[in-house]
Every structure is written in C-alpha cells, then in structure tokens.
Amino acid sequence: MKPLIAGNWKMNGLASSVSEIETLVERLNGSAPEDRDVLICPPMTLVASLAAQFSDEAIQIGGQDCHSSGAHTGDVSAEMLADAGAAYIIVGHSERRADHGESDALVKAKAEAALRAGLTPIICVGELEADRKAGRAQDVVGAQLEGSLPETDDDFVIAYEPVWAIGTGLTPTIADIEEMHAFIRSKTRNNVRILYGGSVKPGNAKEILAVANVNGALVGGASLKADDFFPIVMAAPVN
Numbered sequence: 001m002k003p004l005i006a007g008n009w010k011m012n013g014l015a016s017s018v019s020e021i022e023t024l025v026e027r028l029n030g031s032a033p034e035d036r037d038v039l040i041c042p043p044m045t046l047v048a049s050l051a052a053q054f055s056d057e058a059i060q061i062g063g064q065d066c067h068s069s070g071a072h073t074g075d076v077s078a079e080m081l082a083d084a085g086a087a088y089i090i091v092g093h094s095e096r097r098a099d100h101g102e103s104d105a106l107v108k109a110k111a112e113a114a115l116r117a118g119l120t121p122i123i124c125v126g127e128l129e130a131d132r133k134a135g136r137a138q139d140v141v142g143a144q145l146e147g148s149l150p151e152t153d154d155d156f157v158i159a160y161e162p163v164w165a166i167g168t169g170l171t172p173t174i175a176d177i178e179e180m181h182a183f184i185r186s187k188t189r190n191n192v193r194i195l196y197g198g199s200v201k202p203g204n205a206k207e208i209l210a211v212a213n214v215n216g217a218l219v220g221g222a223s224l225k226a227d228d229f230f231p232i233v234m235a236a237p238v239n
C-alpha cells in the first residue's frame with residue numbers, strides 16, 4: 001500500500017506560507033516522491049490558490065472539514081472543495097468533535113459527502129487519555145468506527161489520533177500503536193490506509209511508520225515547516 005503522509009495545518013497559514021510548500025516540493029522533486037502520497041491540508045482560504053499553484057507537483061491539497069449538505073451560512077461543502085482543487089478532506093478531527101460537538105453520525109455524513117464529491121475522506125478517530133487509562137481505548141475507537149465509517153466500498157482513509165497525543169509531544173508506546181492499528185484493521189478492509197497521528201516528529205517518524213498496519217501519518221505542528229515535514233515524508237517505508 002502506498003503510504004500517505006498528510007499535513008494538517010489547522011488554523012495556520014497565510015499567503016506568505018506558500019514558500020514552505022515551494023521548499024517542500026523542491027526537496028520532494030529531488031527524492032523520487034512518487035512512491036508515497038504527500039498531502040497538505042491548509043485552511044480553507046488557501047485551498048484554491050495552493051491547489052492551482054501545485055496541481056502538477058509532488059503534493060496534493062486537501063480540506064480540513066466540509067459540511068454534508070443544506071443551507072449553512074459560513075460552511076463549505078465537499079463539492080466546493082473539489083471544485084477548488086482539493087483531493088482529500090479530513091473529517092471528524094478530535095478538535096471538531098470537541099469544539100463543535102460533532103457526532104459520529106455527522107462525521108459519517110461528511111465522509112459520504114466527500115465521497116459523493118469525488119474526494120477521499122480521512123476519517124479521524126481516537127480515545128481520550130481517561131479512556132486509555134481506564135482500559136477503554138478500543139471500545140471508544142471501535143464505537144467511533146462503527147458510527148463514522150461510510151457504508152460504501154469507496155476509497156477512504158482512517159486516521160487513528162489518540163486525543164491526548166495531539167499537540168502534546170506525547171505518543172503511545174510502539175506496542176500500543178501496533179495493537180490499536182491491528183484492531184482498526186480488523187474492523188475495516190485490507191486496502192484501507194490507516195494513518196497514525198499525534199505528535200509525529202522527524203525524530204519518531206521512522207519508528208512509528210515502520211509499525212504493522214501504519215500506512216502513513218497525519219501530522220499537525222510538524223507539517224508547518226518544510227524542514228520538519230520533509231524528513232517525516234521520507235521516513236515512510238515503501239514496499
């Protein structure tokens with residue numbers, strides 16, 4: 001399976017940030033990038049311009065969220081993101097689940113809207129620290145998968161992101177990552193890519209990306225600078 005290394009810029013990025021992507025693309029072009037998929041998900045304001053500028057390059061551009069359908073002032077639909085040149089959409093990120101009260105059913109509707117628009121959804125799941133400490137991590141993730149995955153055979157991606165590892169510098173042990181990814185694999189098809197996300201950095205990417213059933217990474221803070229993101233992209237083992 002071709003690894004996918006995806007950068008989630010969250011609410012970071014101005015027009016001037018394009019220089020980081022130019023640097024990233026320059027480095028990728030010198031490094032046989034076609035054996036891995038590289039994705040940057042900037043804020044909505046940059047999707048169209050970055051997709052236009054980098055459409056023939058070694059990276060793809062994605063959205064960080066979309067709405068499913070209907071009249072919703074201020075929201076953006078999957079179809080609009082596709083029209084702007086996006087290839088993927090992150091849905092169900094824990095920050096949206098927590099800050100916007102997004103339910104599994106809504107995440108599923110968004111994933112299905114992305115598929116209808118011809119985009120690949122990256123569906124995020126992950127437990128809170130209290131869930132892990134109480135031995136409930138698999139129960140929580142299993143319920144999120146059950147409620148959030150689309151009921152189609154289309155191509156989607158799952159990102160396992162333990163909430164307590166996002167932006168904290170903490171990561172699960174390698175054994176815990178392996179166990180959770182094996183569990184997620186048991187709940188989905190063999191050709192679905194399962195990304196790990198949560199404090200992936202240049203210093204730990206190689207070890208994490210080598211774990212069985214880890215088919216790439218979803219990277220937040222370390223995706224903002226080409227100097228950090230490029231080594232993470234290159235750390236993915238290719239079959």
Ligand code: PEP
Pocket residue numbers: 008010161165166167168169197198199200218219220221222
């Ligand atoms: C994320 O926001 O999805 C994420 C994984 O962030 P970080 O890499 O900064 O922990």
